[in-house]
Amino acid sequence: MPEGTGALREVLPKQGTRGEHRQAQPARPGPHSRPFSPFAGQLSVEDTAAMVLCKPKILPLKSVSLEKLEMLQRAALDAAQASEAAPPPSAGAAPPRQ
């Protein structure tokens, strides 16, 4: 199954057979403990590329001219639509009379 980002899997080195000693000092790495070597138990390194998301979009602000232009275009569209709506009802009324 797709596991997303490649994870570096490390297996920690085995703690060894000195069980009693370890149990006496469970948490503290004492001065006599073995030095931690990061690659000791490493089984595999996977670095698969992950799918990328598209980036968040900062929206550009509009200039005053652009806003006025949009407003004019909208007004013209409305005016055009209004004038289109007026003739068809009158044209539609004529034929049914025959």
Place this chain on the structure above:
Amino acid sequence: IQAAWNLKTRALTEMVYVDEIDLDQEGIAEILLDENAIAQVARPGTSLKLPGTGQGGGPSPAVRPVTQSGRPITGFVRPSTQSGRPSTMEQAIRTPRTALTARPITSASGGYVRPGTASMITNPDGPFINLSRLNLTKYAQKPKLAKALFEYIFHHENDIKNALDLAALATEYAQFKDWWWKVQIGKCYYRLGLYREAEKQFMSALKQQDMVDTFLYLAKVYLRLDQPVTALNLFKQGLERFPGEVTLICGIARIYEEMNNISSAAEYYKEVLKQDNTHVEAIACIGSNHFYSDQPEIALRFYRRLLQMGVYNCQLFNNLGLCCFYAQQYDMTLSSFERALFLAENEEETADVWYNLGHVAVGIGDLNLAYQCFKLTLVNNNNYAEAYNNLAVLEMRKGHTEQARALLQTASSLAPHMYEPHFNVAILSEKVGDLQRSYTAAQKSEEAFPGHVDTQQLMKQLKEHFAML
């Protein structure tokens, strides 16, 4: 009665007046059949048609979304912001050209016809001035009336030919000593597409009288002739005569931005702010540059300044929300986005806000919310390529490979200039084992964004694979 006529004319013009300096809509025919190109292939850094060759120094497409032409999205959009020169007819038709809708206008008159129907809006009973019955010679001899009449014809009626006739007569009458008429003739030539003639007129007007506007118009001509370096030199000349003039400095910054030289553009926008620290365009552009340079807190400061100045629209609140989130000011984020949604004027703006909310959701780890947000984006705008891409990534996480593939296909066909869908198709195909498809997709991704390290690694891997076979 003449005064009343004058006043009415000027009032009608003012209703539909859009500053010619800003207005710059190009039809498809003009873009594709450009006769003004001097050389077949422009040297890098000297043309507006080719995005800059890496002299930008700005954030890469890995961090900053790009528009169709390959330029990064800017912080500010004007009527003349070029969305790029499409190379094929198909792309040209797809490019949104009008301010309102995404449908392209097909000829130079397309955008202007609508303002020309302004007379329908202002005078439902018929035109105020009947142009065909006008005796232009008579009016040309009365300079005050002539000027008002010219502006009316030019802006309100949009009848460039008549306007040009009037202007020519008036110039003659003024014995070629009036710089104003020369500028107006230049504007008419510009609209008619006669750029070299327009240039001559503006230069002659400049010799007579230095005016900032003339510099701006002349620079527009040079930009239309695709000579950005000439325009830059012109602006610098203008700055010598008008030191500190904000519009000239802003012009320089815009040109650098168009040429993809973001660092110089940012420098000049900062100069603008030194002169005028309420300049919205400069603040918006610098803010977006900082956001994409991984400095959201500074971007936040800039956008808050805009808020202080009274800018109150959907885009600003969206940007504030994004900056707050990435600057880790989580208290303000959601309320900004709520405000943005409330202020959205049309579906495209709503879609943009939902898209960014989806990003916020991904950031907090709520993938269900992210899924819903991206779906809402698509509800508002069915052609939102980025939302398709991100939905595909989410579907992959759930393991729905086929759905992801379908979504990615939609995304890549809607937006072939974006590298993300192609790259994701490559990854997906490679996982499934379809190496051929993966390779072709990776090639497309490399075309769109040559500097992407992951794509290059993937291609290397695939090449090794193929070499082994």
